[in-house]
Amino acid sequence: MDNVSDSEFSSSADELLDTEEGQTRQLEIPEALAGERLDKVLAQLMPEFSRNRIQGWIEAGYVKSHGQILKVRHRSQAGELISVDIQPEPEEMAYLPEDIPLEIVFEDDDLLIINKPAGMVVHPAAGNWQGTLLNALLHHYPKIGEVPRCGIVHRLDKETSGLLMVAKTIEAQLDLVRQLESRRVVRRYFALAWGLVKPQTIDAPIGRDPKDRLKMAIVRGQQGKVAITHIKRLATVELADKSITAIQVQLETGRTHQIRVHLESVGHPLLGDLVYRKRVPAQAAQLEFARGGQALHALVLGILHPRTQETMLWQAPLPPDMTDLVHQLGFSSEVAQVDLESLDV
Structure with missing residues (x-):
């Protein structure tokens, strides 16, 4: 059937409980659309929404008639009353507060220091x-919505745990x-990497991987941004015939995926990393690591307080999954400890 103009349905299509997304719209099927598939009918009656979205x-199960859930191939009858629960797009929910527990290490009127768990995405x-x-953050402190990016100053990858700072003003x-x-x-x-990692500084520019836009890579020329990573070897253990090294990493710059890209570039991908790895050592099958991602933890964070300019340092102990992995591999339980007094801000 040819498309019918919206004006032919104005009297029935305007019978709404509420036109805002997240509410229910009540529609009466006009004679001109009787016998058509339900998705096609609704696309005609609600042209502001795509047919795919309506499907x-x-x-x-958000489309019903007299309380009964309808199917896409349902053939509508003239005069049939249809209720549609309008659902917002996922991105339309991005800036809504959610009651999600936060491990707050420090908070005052100016900033928050969060110990982020692995598995939590920082920004929608x-x-x-x-x-x-x-x-x-929007649930914990609603006024943070007045700050650009809700106060988020830097990020950690989804599967990286540890300290992250957020500004409240x-x-x-x-x-x-x-x-x-x-x-x-x-x-x-603190990280665990494959191989015998030597103390070193990696100075290699990072940019979007030209072969895979979902990844970052070492990129020379104008497309790469300066990236400098300092690596300190803490201890090494052997797993079968493969070495695993516990390292402490100091970031001089903060590029996306910097530690992971730099370590892979010198042949030492992080344990558990599912993206930046040339190949997975056979020994990986012997490891029990529940994280489902890289063995990387933001251990220490130090700043000058933005208002008082007081030196402030925090250390977040390894989370249980990394502690278990450290013990499983036979490292000392103190391998990740840092003497904060030895650090300068």
């Missing part, structure tokens, strides 16, 4: 529109960003 609502993005640190955010840009922020990470 998704039908398949999810495709595939992760809800359940993020940003959603949790625009003034604090600007100061912390300046500290990052001037490389005054102290950041120490």
Whole structure:
């Protein structure tokens, strides 16, 4: 059947409980659309929504007639009353507060220091529109929504755990960003890497991988940004005929996936990393690591307080999954400890 103009349905299509997304719309099927498939009918009556989106609502059970869930291939009858529960797009939920527990290491009127668990995304993005640190922050401190990016100054990868700073005011955010840009922020990470890792500094620019836009890579020329990583070897153990090294990593810059890209570039990918690895050692099958991602933890964070300029340092102990892995491999339980008094901000 040819498309019918919206004006022919104005009297029935305007019978709404509420036109806002997240509410229910009541529709009466006009004679002109009787016998058509349900998804086609609704696409005609609600032209502001795509047919694919409407099909998704039908398949999810959000379209009913007299309380009965309808199927996509349902043939509508003239005068039939249809109710549609309008569902927002996932990205439309991105900036809503969610009651998600946060491990707060420090908080005052200017900033928050969070110990982020592995598995939590910091900022909403495709595939992760809800359940993020940003959603949790909006619930914990609603006024943080007035700060750009809800006060988030830097990020940790989804499967990386550890310390992360969040500004509660625009003034604090600007100061912390300046500290990052001037490389005054102290950041120490603990990681487990394949092979015998030697103490070294990796100075190699990082940019978007030209062969895989979902990854980062060592990129020379104008596309690469300066990236400097200092690596300190803490201890090494043997697993069958393969070495595993516990390392402490100091970031001088903070590029996306910097530690993971740099370690892979010198032949020492992180244990558990499912993205940056040339191949997985056979010994990996012997490891029990529940994280489902890289063995990387933001262990130490140091800043000058954005208002008082007081030196502040925090250390977050290894989470249980990494502690278990450290013990499983036979490292000392103190392998990740850092003497904060030896660090300068």
